[in-house]
Amino acid sequence: MHDSLLHLGHLHIPVFSAFAVVGLIAALFLSQRTARLAGLLPEAMWDAGVVAAISVFVISRVLLVAFNFKSFLAYPVLILTLPSVTFTGLFGAGVVTAIFLRYRGIAYARFLDAAAPCLALLWAILSLGGFATGSKGLPTTLPWGIEDALLGRIHPVEVYTAIAAFALCGVLIAALMTAQARGESAGKTAATGLFLFGAIVFFLTFLTQPTEASQILLLDPIQWLGLAAIGLGTVMALTHLDHAPSAPQQESSSHAI
Template sequence: MHPYLLHSGHLLLPTFGVLAALGLMAALTLSLRTAAIVGLDPDKLWNAGLFTLLCAFALSRILLIATNLHNFLAYPILLLTVPSLTSTGILLTLLAALVYLRIRHLPLLDTLDAWSPCASLVWAFLALGHFAEGSDAGLPTTLPWGIRIPPSHTRLHPVALYAAIAAAILTLILLKQLKNRRQPGDAVSLALAAAGTLQFLLTFFRQPYPYTTTSPYILLDPIQWIALGMIVVAAIILLLPRKLVSHAV
């Protein structure tokens, strides 16, 4: 495992952060190409993507500070280095992005189609980051490609590596689908359905959330619920008239 690319005294350069930054820049660059494929202004899509990323960063930090104000006042720099993207932050980011698309007159489904391979590309980079830092632990395995995370000597499924490979393949599929799409929404519905299915299946190789094994009322873990939600949204996009969805914002 290589959690840090650079570790010199108090200077730490986390591998996950570097890969995440590279993934975001690669996704923004790819959006210039996907925008042209779906007939959108590349500059407008770049700006929309950059706005969404900045909103995700800013809103997550604001929520982190608001919910941990005492700790922030005591250790401001330390708290701001803590990963803070939550479900609430993601929801607020989505709402802000929808408002931005409305203001900039960007069609919803065309924009989401163009963003679909970009999002799966980011997923691939983030998964590689998790693999490098040794997080996203899997269940024990006897397979030869199992990995050991010190100090344990037990071989585990490299779930993060599985996810990175799946996301990279999905990116290529979505790029091909984007070129051959018949109507707006085809690419994003495929992306949601495929990513949801992959995430659901990957949970069978991950170590379960602690409370999912102690409570008889929790049938699925949070990632599985989110994955099912993605599949449902994909079905809604496919079933509803595309014009109705496009003018929903």
């Protein structure tokens, strides 16, 4: 397990960051296929994906610098190379992306449908990146466990997650194809993705090392996130965010970034 892919002087490329870049590129290319299935123009989906990715990076970096300003003044390069993606950064990026979708006239439900398989693919690749930098699984006697210096043989939870996420990606692509063939309302694929994501996160977290917060909250914070995703996915499935058939939007490509 290694933290750095490349380390030459001040140049430091973390392994996880390399996986993140590969995952982002793969997700963007997959979005060109899923956009058509969801009834969106591929270039509109690409632009939205780029806006989301840039927003996550910029907002997370700004928050990192803001909360560590004194350290940033003393060690700017070191601070900027630290991992910085947080739930706050993701939420902020979500707001920016929602504004962009509104500006471009892209239906939220269709965008979420097209994005669901792409996010599952990104999640799978990020999980492999997490495994490459060290696993956080609980001890196990199973033959496929990996060796840990302190705990002995442990569950490769990140590998389990990657396998589940790759499978989820396939399931969601199949769901999009089925929705397109049947002319079903938009939003169902995204709802399915949220529900299954929540279930995967909830159950696999039982195989990870517990955090201090889990003793206070009864469950790990990630498991509460999983339950929230299950609940939101259920609500989305019941309410149908967009009742219109999944027909392609007539949007001019001149707006492409």
